[in-house]
Amino acid sequence: MHAFLRRFLAPRWQHPDAEVRCQAVSRLDPARPEQRQALETLCLDSASSVRQAALERIVSPDTLIRLLEQAPDSPEIQHRLATLLAGTEGGIDLAQRLHVVERLDDRKLLARIALEGDNQQLRLAAVARLKEEDDLIAQACDNGIAAVRHAAATRVTSEAGLQRLAQQARRDRQVVRHARERLNRLRHDAATLAAAHQQRETLLSKLEAHARALWEPLYGGRYRHLAREWEALGDLPDAEQERRFQEASLGCRKVISDHEAQEHAIAESDRRREQAAEARESLLEALEDSLASLPRGDRLTGQDIASLRSQKVLLANRWQALSDLHVTDEALRERYDAVLADYDSILHTWERYERHAGEIEQALKAEDTERLAAAVKACQWPRELPSTPLLSRAQSLLAGQQQPVEGDPEARIERFGQDLEQLEKLLDRGAFKGASRLHQSLRHRADTLPSVSLRPHQARLKRLGARLAELRDWRGFVAGPKREQLCKAIAQLADTREITEAELDRRHRQLVRDWKGLGDAAASRELSDHFRSNSDRIHERLAPWRERQAAERARNLEARTALCDQLEALLDSPATNADPDALRRIRDQAREEWRRHSPVPREQAQIIARRFGRIRFALQGLIDQRAKEVADAKQGLIDEARKLLEEQSLSPAMRAEKAKTLQQRWRELGRAPRGEEQTLWREFRALCDQIFALREAQRDDRAQQARERLDAMQALIDRLDAWQPARSGDSPVLESAIEQASALEPLPPGRRAEGMRRRWSGIVRTRRERLSRLAMLEEVQRWQACRPLLDAHLAADAACLEQGRCEDVPLDSALDLSPAIRKAHEQRNHARRHPAPRETVSERLARLRVHLSLLAMGRISQHDEPLRLAIQVERLNEGLGRELSRAEEIRIVLCNLLATGPVSSEQWEREASELDALLTRLTRLPPP
Template identity: 50%
Template structure:
């Protein structure tokens, strides 16, 4: 019965029949408040035609936009919305229409707005939202506004669409020009890209071929040219091209480094070879000079033989050590062999003489001519070597006593040989030896008889004349020379300012020159004068020579201490001794050995042999430790090579292990000299290959990170352009955030941080907008429940007037589904009416007023954020309640509004007078909350 009455007395715009509601809608005036509310209610009608007519009558563009997605396929909705936005119908201002157009995503609608808009700015806003290039081509060809055509043409980038634009855009030459320029630019860009790729491939092929080629003088210049050409190309290479380039560069640099190492080693080898040759020549020249001096000496002494033996031993040691490093050339080897041969002859002659010298001395004392001749013949003293003084005396005695002619045959041949030797001595200028030989041969040859002796006598006479000529010449030259030497030594003896070392050096030189003159132009006065001056120099140099002897003794003690230290080191060598440290000890020992020089001659050979043995042992220890280090380094190379092929371990772990192996390599000493460079080359090559893999992985990771940032940028741009128009679109925001979470983790750099800050701002803005739209939907839901509220107010007023208490049913015009909270509030309102004491007591009246005022103040806080001064106590109480309720759960503004509206519906029974006092302010506050957020 109640439903029938309600249908009978309900307004026609609430009639169940859509046709009745449509006719009633045409009679409603939006200028009147109650009829406008009816139109607003019809804007949510279930019939799409009625809903569209109500929105058009209200001129509600926002409503049309909000409802358009559900009716996008309806042509009437499309035409109506298009006419409202383009300005053909309605009275919406331009700014609002532009704002609405900036939020549209429907391409068909945007196309229509760009074609039919009544304002250039509106058309450009719609054009900016177009994304399909076919639509842009359509606008560029057929839009009636030139500015729109030009902007649309500027945004076309696809080659096929540009060709279409060039064919169809005949009415606008500037559009045609845009299309031609872009097509030309695209072709140029494509050609440029092809050229860049071709150049990179060509350079890569040349660089890879260059990496495989052996070194040549122009290798480094060619490599730098190719590398510079690669860097000058502006288009970035691909990942595979970058890897190929990096590998080729490593190979080229390895070739250059290997050549530099080899060249440096070759230069060092040449320098060492030149130094060895120079040292070898100096040693050999010293031995040759000593042997030559023995040939021209007045007599041979044991001191001369000892000096020769020591020099030979030193030469042998140094020659062998130098030959182990660098073998001598053929000429130097021949000189060395000749010098050794001459040395061996001299030493053998001396040993023979040492064996017969006691017998020769005994025969001279006993005047035993036959024994003396036999012993002299046994000695076989070489004619090229100066004889000892005792042998000279024996030869003189034999020459004086030899009067009998020598036997024929063999004796004549011997005499001929002696004459040949005599002639050879004259040619050499050995006057003293030639004179002795002449004195010995002259009696023997003159005693010969017969025709066979005549040639010998004639030759002896001729050679004697040459000897006399040589004697005269020596006397002619030696006389002034002796006088000069006497004057020089007198001046040297009288010079009190010359240093002792220089004095000794000049004195020795003068004595050597004096002895070299022999007996040429000799006289007793000059000899005595020279000897007296020499004695004075000896007396003056006596303290200095004593000091030199002390220094020699000190140097000897220093060499002995050095040998003892090295022997102590070698007796207990450390197992992990560093060969570099041992090499440093060896070099310093050599330097100290040279520093402790000279030493006494009688101890020089023994201490030299001792130091040589120690040095040999030290070098053996160095070689042993260097070989151990070489074995260790070969093991490190094998480990690095194993890391290259170990795909089970991550690359980062392998790189870390490689760096540890590099540190271990640096902590080791040097391997043997010929092997260190080869080991280092292998180790470095293996490490470079691992680092090349790391660089390639980093480049690939950087590329992935760049792609990730580009994807994030795309999502951020899409989110920024997305403007939600309904609260239920929050799922789209969560979809965006889920897409962003899939890109985690993001790279850490300035660009990523900036993008994240921008994303946080966009997300916060979108959440605020969705929250505001949710509030708008709550207010709209309250407006939809106004028939139910009015029904409760009418029932409350009838009950308060005593006209009977009745339960209010949900009106039929409320088509929206009531939430659980509102349904409970509806039941609570009915129960409050049924259980209330009527009429209301004053206390109940004041309680209702206080609760209604409290809800108004709460709503004012939500809408305005402030209240009037008279409502300040209520604001404080509400703030305390909000703080207490927010301790455990976070309450949003939408939840608070929902609670206020539910409480407002449940509050009753409400006198109509009390409601009328507050309803206007409540409507104003809800109107503020119902304002849609600006984009």
């Protein structure tokens, strides 16, 4: 009855019949807003004839564009809009149509306007809005206006599009010609670019290979040649090629710069090494000359020994400083050891002489020959050294002479000739100082030798003296300007204030060495006083700095001494489990700290250096001992790893864990000796790799099982996803699938497993929801089956309320009703015999409607809000023991609806439509 009233009172354009709606279109006025809205609604009607009739009444392109956005696939809207914009119908002015076309994005509509437009400007505007190359090719081939064809053809840029245009544009030869020209030009440009790109790629490959190569003599030239070839190319490289070129160039320049730096470092090292060798050579020559000049003298005094000591200390300090920086040559080292041995021999001889000098003097005073002979013999004075004055007196007394004798004349003459030969060698070598001392000794000895025996050597001595005088004059000739230059240089240095104290001291020492190197050549008191006064000025300026240097040397000496004390304490009580790596770090750090605390006072430098050398030797011995112990311990670990590999009672995982423990112990042990560490590690690593390979094999087996579980789970998911329950009684199928999924748990961790769990949960939730909706549908269907019983009760209620005849409704035995429905039927008959107030019945009906709306997820009006809250509270209270399903709640609500009465016709009409809608809503199943 309500549906009929709605159809009767509804407007004709909303009539169910399409012909009636089509007839109603002609009565709608587009000028009126409400009727224009109706026309727009009819433009989207389900019937094609209605849409066509409604669109013919629309003449506004903006309205059609809005409708096209709502229904983009509607051919009627597209046809109507194209007809209006093309100018075929509607009479819209050109400016408005151009404005609309400039805002369009529909390619089909634009293509049609470009083909059918009534104006060239309109067609050009439509072509300008086209973006797809296929549409442009179609316009260039099929458009009836040449300008439009040319405009479309100009925008075709791809090689495939130009080729299609040249093949299909038979209508316009100009389009074909231009397309072929552009196609040929494009292919030529592409070929040129490809050739240039390939050329650059070839150059890049060569340059990158050159950057990876080692340096060779032609390395720099080849790099510059490749760089010039790259720059000579006419095209521009892309970003990737430019990046690769810069990286390769940077690598080549790095190789060249590294080689140059290495060559410079090697050259500088060689230069410094040569300078150090020259300095060592000069020091050795000076000491060798001093030692060689001692046997040629007439007497050996304490002054000669003191001078020799000071020269030896200077040599040792300088030698040690040079040895710290550069390795000593083996030949120089042997010469140095030989010179030190000669020096030690002379020094020991002198020390023995000093110990017995007092006894010799006393024996001389007492003229005790026996005691004197014993003392002289105890001195063990070598024959090659000249005697001291005291020994000469003692030897003279022992020989029974009052004056000192010089020994056998023939031996003295022979020795005189040997010294003449040595003097000639010194003059040939240019050693002026040694030659001068030796010549003076020879002249003094010549006065004491017999003239007859000396006559064969006098001419040679005179000739060598002339050569010595010539060498002295030449040195004076050369040394004169040099002395004046040194005086000017030291005066300028004394007046200079811009340089540091260290640089001032270095230059001053160099000038002093150069001055002393001239000896007595061209020496004058005036120049010597001038040089000495300026040197004293520099000494005064450097006095505070030297004090600071002395303090720093003292601190460095204290630091070196403390370092030695610490290392000696370490060596005195080394830990039994000392790590050789830690000892090596201590050794390296000690060496660095030793070098950092430099310089030290010269008199203690050699002593502390020898002490540190002994400590380093002992420390290296401790390191080697501990490294040997580490090697033995690591060999034991290798044996344990081999036994672990052969152990079959342990699982691969347990063996792998034990192997990790062995590896940890291996790392904690430190390093074995260098030659043995690599060999031991390779053997130990091979055994560990075999152990881990067994574990990986086991993991692969587990992974295979995990994949099988995942595949089984995937098959179960697919099977359940394809299954759709048809009735509520199919729930055992779902429960069985859930049990199977539980048996496959736990799934291996990973993204696939997480995705499966999410999909499984969604499928299970969807199937449970469908089963629940099927159960509700079945309840509603059972209710609809007993709808005749409800209608009979409604008729009996109306007769009871209107005529006062309260009769029971008999139960049809043909109906298959549940016990709950039968009980509700009896309660309805009882309620009719004992009617409740009208307001109570209305309240019960409203309550049942709201409850059903909650179950159907329907809308609830504002005035029913208190009922909704009350029903929800009751549902919560009733669900404390066991939560009811929605199907059970629907059954209870429908049974209560059947049991509620008596209901008047007005009350039922007020609730019936909404109850029917709610029941219809409950019968809708979710999409599969």
